[in-house]
Amino acid sequence: MYPWENISPETDTTLRIIHEAASRGLTVAITTPHSLTIRDSVAHAFCNVLKKSQKIPSNIVNFYRRAEFRRSKLPLAGFDAIVMRANPPLDTIALNFLDSVRNDTFIFNDIDGLRVANNKLYPASFSGDASRFVPATHVSKNRDYLEQVLKDSPGEKMIMKPLNGFGGQGVIVVEKRAKQNFRSLLDFYIGGEKNGNYVILQEYVEGAENGDVRILMLNGEPIGAMRRVPSADDIRSNIHAGGKEVKHVLTKEEKELCRAIGPQLVRDGLYFVGLDVINGKLIEVNVLSPGGITRINRLNRVKLQTQVVDFIENVVSARERVIERKHAFRKAIEDAEII
Template identity: 55%
Template sequence: MNICFIMYPWEEIDAEHDTSLALIKECVKRGHGVAMCTPANLTIRNSVTCAYCTVIGRMDKTPSSLKAFYKKAQLREEMLPLAGFDVIFFRANPPLDPIMLNFLDSVKDDVFIMNSLQGMREANNKLYTAAFGDAHSNIIPATHVSKSKKHLLKQIKESTADKMILKPLNGFGGSGVILIERSAMSNINSLLDFYINSSDGTSNYVILQDYIEGADQGDVRILLLNGEPVGAMKRVPGSDDHRSNVSAGGSIQKHSLSKEEKALCKQIGPKLVNDGLYFVGIDVIGGKLVEVNVMSPGGITYINKVYKPKVKIEEKVIDFVESKVQDKLQAFDRRMRLRKTVEEA
């Protein structure tokens, strides 16, 4: 297979912990051709959607460690047509660039894209979790989204909770997530002004969410593949930060899914698959769904580490990708055979 990873620049990769690098390494190890490009490097040449790609040279022997693989990789630059790939693996960080999706629309029928373009359009921000909550479901915390300061202040005043979480709609990696407490509300006006108002005069949506008891003990990151959990870890906040994201100083621990967490995965899995969201990271606190990451879900290297040597999630992910490509090829061959039968009739 030939696989193109649309992601962040190679030089920004964390050579010890990067999930994208783990997936790339597994592809190279299996002999697949691998190229990478950033969303900004998509282009159209002679009416063909292409990308300025960084191509990884094939290796006779793939180093066992991520760090050694990153150091040894031989790279070259080349413009390549996207329809020539078997797979496009989307791994760019939020926020989602809608123009980039327009480029990919032209090849979506030729290439298997992980995750689907329509699925990413629907689920690329934190609003997607609202799709899983209704009057008969209690799997998400009470959530309010608005760019109206007046409305958000009203929700805070009417809430009976002592604590709430405030965060930007398009944040990731724990950026901008703060805890607000009823006993210290003197700065709430200035905080909302800061989150809502941009320097260019535009306004931003803000999420206000009920605080879940036990959140100070950390959250659980669960990776789902084709709607099924394939790995999980508990993320524990550092001593001087309420956020549990590893990028914010949190630490990781082994975690076995609880009965409630298994039920949660079973409930949301079918919708994820139906939306073409095959590789997803969800964050769970106290059995409640807090966030869904469909663009660049991370955690593979950390989960592998705490469950070493039993777990290698990247192998399961690439197995799945290979199976989807094989299904696509078999469907194409069958269609050609049937077409030939009709033409020869």
């Protein structure tokens, strides 16, 4: 995850998951991507291990303030589960470390899923019935092509954003009537000619000015949602960009969207994700450290982190039962008399 000292304890989703695991008496260790190491061909991490001697406060903010750790270098393969909660951009080197332990521990979300879905291109991979929920999207660093896309767009405005942004950073509305400024914007977003950044131009979905819906998905099913309303002078509804959250009940169309894309999320090992939806259209799939648990909990008087940790424990238990069954069968074979 991101460093412990960077947590905002009043709102942080990762902290809720940690608190839930600690409250169950589980051993919880925290590390960051730059703390990974290999010794004698074994992947380790320099971890802060939460001390179990202390009583776990029910108040999560107090838990954060009173938490005590011991520093230790630990083998990654010794953990039952590794929960991936680092902020974008994706650290591909960290995933390379985890490749060596993927058969020994449950990684949540799966590292291959993170590789294919860590940017805003992932919604374009949905096919069949799911594709009808994805707005027309164009990605390029070719200025001439992007200018033509804007010109040919059937609507009068489009959404532009950097491919690797997060938290609403760099999201703007581009209007055809202001196309004389578009080249300058592209120069700013793309940058240098040789190593320029990719830019997304996306169909403007009507109703975007009223905000979006964040849906949290667990194992392919929606477990909670909230509507995020932008401030009066901003198109972005992200909470970090000044938006505010309000209670939301999924519409029939939003439920259909979840049913359509849920199976692919599970196939890709993306067990816990955040969907950003506007007017029934899937805008983004957040897979690295999707947030929203704290606010959805407050709005609906629930504790979504219990479902998340339940799921992790259930997967670990199922994996252990398979191993025990295999060992029992192997022993039966080894003990069999040769006739």
